[in-house]
Amino acid sequence: NFSQSSNFALELPSLIGEAQALTMVPDTTIPYGFLNQVNGKADLKVGQLIVGPGMQASNVLVKANLNGGILTVNPLQLQFGGGDIDAYLTVNAAAKNVQLKATSKNMLLQNLHKEFQVTGSSDFGVLSGGKLDLDINVSGNGATYRQLVNNLKGTAIAIVDKSVLQTGNLKFLTGNFVTQLMAGIGIDTSKTGKLDLTCAVVRANLGQGDAVFPKGIAVDSKQLKLVSDGKINLLNDKIDFTVKPFSGKVVDTNVVQAISSLLKVKGTLENPKLAIDDKEALKTVIGIAATGGTAYLGSKLALDADSSPCYTALQGTAYANRFPKPAGVQAAGQDVYKGVTQGVDDSVKMLKDTAKDILGIFKTPKK
Secondary structure (H helix, E strand, C coil): CCCCCCCCCCCCCCCCHHHCCCCCCCCCECCHHHHHCCCEEEEEEEEEEEEECCEEEEEEEEEEEEECCEEEEEEEEEEECCEEEEEEEEEECCCCEEEEEEEEECEEHHHHCHHHECCCCCCCEEEECCEEEEEEEEEEECCEHHHHHHCCEEEEEEEECCEEEECCCCHHHCCCHHHHHHHHCCCCCCCCCEEEEEEEEEEEEEECCEEEEEEEEEEEECCCEEEEEEEEECCCCEEEEECEEECCCCCHHHHHHHHHCCEEEEEECCCEEEEECHHHHHHHHHHHHHHCCCHHHHHHHHHHCCCCHHHHHCCCCCCCCCCCCCCHHHHHHHHHHHHHHHHHHHHHHHHHHHHHHHHHHCCCCCC
16 A cells, blocks of 8 residues: 555655656756665565555556666556556666656556546546557656656557546536636536547657647547647646637537637646637638638638547557548548648748738837
């Protein structure tokens, strides 16, 4: 039992845990020297490991070998969330390098933590499905935690298959930034409903101090499709994400969704804020002006929407063919549209600069 009330005489140095980004990752030295003080092997088996309230692992198997300043943990296996996790870890003191690989299979969201289990009509949780797959492959080197995080590279992927979720009234989000975001995209968090999920994906590429999500946050459901693209600065927690929701139907009420596509999530992980996406706003204004009306919003909404967001999120990974790619007339139209709008994207900066120049003519010169 590794809960906070536990008391251990031996506390191993934290080589990875403290590398998480806070307001600023500390520039303190990583105690690699510990690995040069002893050579040895360890074979550890734990029947049940209580990680915290409502969360536990079982059948934990650890085989570790420490020799010449190189720690190798292989395998690191455990059963978690009803499934299996298989991991591999190496820490090289001389190279000041850390490498971690981990994959999972057959885990269920509702078995990961009691908060995902539905016990009442107003609870948020998984009614059926809930299968979760993880694939993490990261490495980095550095003498300090800040250097290690700045040099991290690799990928982290989480995939949820077909599931039915009960949204509950999301009481745990009351007063939270997420509530504001959901209100912005037209979702009423005060009502209990069901979400028929086809799939959901979170995919991050790590490198140069950033975790980049190349359209890597995707939700595909009967009620709503959502794609988010952006990045997190791992050194200072600054975030910058676009939000593109779509209900699947172009009707008047979708104007809310069209407007919400002008939103960005900025700030930090600790203090996220809603902001205006200058590029999308400018494109929309130009589009409305060119078409002479708000009909542009509906067409833009349909063409911006990704008909297979999970497929898009996994492109360039080993899971690229996990979900079917977009097909049909809508997909062909989107391909043409995206090719055209790329030119708009490229010219946005020029348009903004031109607008500033025009406005500058009317400014009173400084004395």
